[in-house]
Amino acid sequence: MFVTDLIRDALTSQTQRRNAIAPEMKVISTLRYLATGKIQQCSSDDLGLSQPSVCSAISQTISALSEPLIVLQFILFPLDIPSMQAKKTAFMNIAGFPGVVGDGTHIRIIVPSASEDDGVYVNRNRCQHKRSSWKE
DSSP: OHHHHHHHHHHSOOOOOTTOOOHHHHHHHHHHHHHHOOOHHHHHHHHTOOHHHHHHHHHHHHHHHTSHHHHTTTOOOOOSHHHHHHHHHHHHHHHOOTTOOOOOOOOOOOBOTTOSOGGGGBOTTOOBOOBOSSOO
16 A cells, blocks of 8 residues: 555546546556566466556556656655765675675575585674575
C-alpha cells in the first residue's frame, strides 16, 4: 500500500470503463514480475489479468516509480565535489574500499569452501552467506 500510495495518481486510469485495473493490482503485478522473474504470461495467469494488461501495468508502474520526485525521496547521491569526497572518505574508513561514493548495493558473496576466515564474508548488515559446495 505504501508503494501504491506513492504513485496512485500516475496509475489511476482516466478511462470510464468499468474494468479498469486498480493501481493496487498494477503495483502487485509489477512487484510479482520483478520479484520472481517469471514471464508476464505467468503473472497474468496468477493474477487473472491478460498478458498485455500485465505488460502495460509493469510499464506504467516502473515509469511512475522512476519519476524524479519519487526517486529523490529514497535515493540520495552527492552531486558536488566536497560531498563526494566526504562519502569516499567515510566509506574508505568503514570498509577499506578506495573511491566508493555509495554503500547501498548488496552483493552476495559465497564463502569459498576452502576459506578458514569466515568473518571476511560478512556484509554490512552482519549477514553471513552459505559456503559454496565446490572445491577450489
